[in-house]
Amino acid sequence: MSSEKKQSIASVTLAAIGVVYGDIGTSPLYTLRECLSGQFGFGVERDAVFGFLSLIFWLLVLVVSLKYVSYVMRADNAGEGGILTLMSLAGRNTGAKATAVLVIMGLIGGSFFYGEVVITPAVSVLSAIEGLEIASPNLNAWIVPMAIAVLTLLFVIQKHGTGIVGKLFAPVMMLWFLVLAGLGALSIINNPEVLHALNPYWALHFFMEYKQVSFFALGAVVLAITGVEALYADMGHFGKLPIRLAWFIVVLPSLVLNYFGQGALLLKNPEAIKNPFFLLAPDWALIPLLILATLATVIASQAVISGVFSLTRQAVRLGYLPPMRIVHTSEEESGQIYIPFINWLLYFSVVIVIVGFQHSSNLAAAYGIAVTGTMVLTSILCTTVAIKNWHWNRYVVLLVLVIMLCIDLSLFSANLVKVFSGGWLPLSLALVMFIVMTTWKSERFRLLRRMHEHGNSLEAMIASLEKSPPVRVPGTAVYMSRALNVIPFAMLHNLKHNKVLHERVVLLTLRTEDAPYVHNVRRVTIEQLSPTFWRVVASYGWRETPNVEEIFHRCGLEGLNCRMMETSFFMSHESLIIGKRPWYLRLRGKLFLMLQKNALRAPDQFEIPPNRVIELGTQVEI
Known part of the structure; x- marks a missing residue:
């Protein structure tokens, strides 16, 4: 030695x-x-x-x-x-x-x-x-x-x-x-x-x-x-x-x-x-x-x-x-x-x-x-x-x-x-x-399952939007997606109420790996789903903190250039209502509501500039 x-x-x-x-x-x-x-x-x-x-x-x-x-x-x-x-x-x-x-x-x-x-x-x-x-x-x-x-x-x-x-x-x-x-x-x-x-x-x-x-x-x-x-x-x-x-x-x-x-x-x-x-x-x-x-x-x-x-x-x-x-x-x-x-x-x-x-x-x-x-x-x-x-x-x-x-x-x-x-x-x-x-x-699992139970296929929806597109506006829209092959709630509401879509759409999923650290080579995976839709999967270890600007920087190195000041981040904000439950599950639901109310918001969690965030509210019964 x-x-x-x-x-x-x-x-x-x-x-x-x-x-x-x-x-x-x-x-x-x-x-x-x-x-x-x-x-x-x-x-x-x-x-x-x-x-x-x-x-x-x-x-x-x-x-x-x-x-x-x-x-x-x-x-x-x-x-x-x-x-x-x-x-x-x-x-x-x-x-x-x-x-x-x-x-x-x-x-x-x-x-x-x-x-x-x-x-x-x-x-x-x-x-x-x-x-x-x-x-x-x-x-x-x-x-x-x-x-x-x-x-x-x-x-x-x-x-x-x-x-x-x-x-x-x-x-x-x-x-x-x-x-x-x-x-x-x-x-x-x-x-x-x-x-x-x-x-x-x-x-x-x-x-x-x-x-x-x-x-x-x-x-x-x-x-x-x-x-x-x-x-x-x-x-x-x-x-x-x-x-x-x-x-x-x-x-x-x-x-x-x-x-x-x-x-x-x-x-x-x-x-x-x-x-x-x-x-x-x-x-x-x-x-x-x-x-x-x-x-x-x-x-x-x-x-x-x-x-x-x-x-x-x-x-x-x-x-x-x-x-x-x-x-x-x-x-x-x-x-x-x-x-x-x-x-x-x-x-x-x-x-x-x-x-x-x-x-x-x-x-x-x-x-x-x-x-x-x-x-x-x-x-x-x-x-x-x-x-x-x-x-x-x-x-x-x-x-x-x-x-x-x-x-x-x-x-x-x-x-x-x-x-x-x-x-x-x-x-x-x-x-x-x-x-x-x-x-x-x-309760978080119950909420996500409730939000994704609409049953619409992501591939079918993208194909439909490419074939009969709504009004397209300049810039890039990023929709935070908690799971692959699932239509983000915020995108559904944006199409339903605003009836517009950006000229480029990125579906961003953040994954926590079963490891303390993820090597930079495996940090970002990019997949083009259609001429205007991309899927980006960013992987982090449980000892790391995700950062959207770092993700965009790595996307740029791999050919998907996203300028922060020309990008809008669409996120859903859920107003939760407790449905019919036994008393003990109702108490657990109320505890979850309190935790959800005081949890760090996604823009702060992932260090997204506040002026680039658009939140679309929805009411969900759990």
Whole structure:
């Protein structure tokens, strides 16, 4: 390997540490404290400390290292990852019924992510600022206002993009992991007995010793692997190799050293359970560590916010969410986007959560259900990909699935007891998002089917218009057509009411491919249907944003010259009326009307100059 390539891999690996591992990297702030806080009926006892440390270590090895880093990350779509990508891959070679089930599973997983993303910034930033209690108990009343102030600043700067802030991510997070490792190693040196917990015997002994209580304690252990989905979701930004190198060389050793360092401290001083992370540090280092922890949690929050922007764009392009304004904040990196509506909706949700729960321990009680639910769905979807797409041995893959589900379902079941202590929050948010996504997809399909049920043939109509043309006017008319071989509604109404047709007519269809990007060579396909009618099909990946001016530029390169200022864009504007339905479908119809009313209009969505757009209204019953 050349020195330049090694240097490139090193730099990308460093960047991956800054973005991918923010969430899981800040888990030591609160995980062991929640495990041994006394909520399960036992305190800081030797067997409990060894048991929890052993469980945390083997979860990091089995779930993160083996399942996600080594197995799930193999399932990529042109280098991209994430639960919706996995859903798309799993449904490629399955029957219609199986595909429908896989789609529902993928949407539930995506919905869980929306539920989780509200809690992550709140619990991370609160747990960091709670270090003030150690420095000065009198500052306790300022923790919530300071957390809100920090997060307010974070959400305000989103519109400027993460490019400038992103340059600080890697070195800050690298310093964070080095500090985690250093503090943990110093504590272990003072009490090396804690290393016995590396033996899986102590995890098994924990279940035998504490029996039924130990099962529910898994709900706290899972806090150590929150953020694991980011490894897969952010794969497209950095690639598999840098993410894997970052995990095995830096992140995993640092996390293990810190968790075991906290365990060593608790064995010597059980009273340190108040905040074992910050009490690892000497007194002089408390304030610098508090500042570093706050920066690390802000970075973890930023990574989650960027993730929800990416997931939202993907859902919009795949037709599961209504079109909304998406701002590109970088000329070079397509992944750096800003969605104003999602940004402020998320901000107000996070503030309400912080004010309502007040303390990170209360939020930790709500954390885990969404994460473990997504883990279960990821296991099933990835197994489908391995059998149907990779053609691996069915029995070997099913055996791997059983092993994964034994872990995932145990963690998920243990977290179900959190429903009444705060777990209802992510589940409620996930349910809302699932209803919104399924409503938009199904009702949009119903609307399009209703609009296209006139049954007229496009070819026959074009032949008739060429044979007996109406009055033709100069210029080019572009009709947005959602499907091929279907007469655009706007064209029917233009002929019916205006009784004219432009001298050149372009039927433009925009397609979203089952891939993140479409090569420019395949971007535009042109077909001449008659002397005056053309069909243009523009293909985009779900990580790309269509642009009409770019489409026209590529049409010009292929011989179809369209000047924007001589072109009129005809679009239909539907006024929707809900027909006779059962009450529950009527409620879904009203939700769709609200979403349709607030959706981004096509001219804004495709960056069409407003003075070139003509909208023709029609009333449609759905």
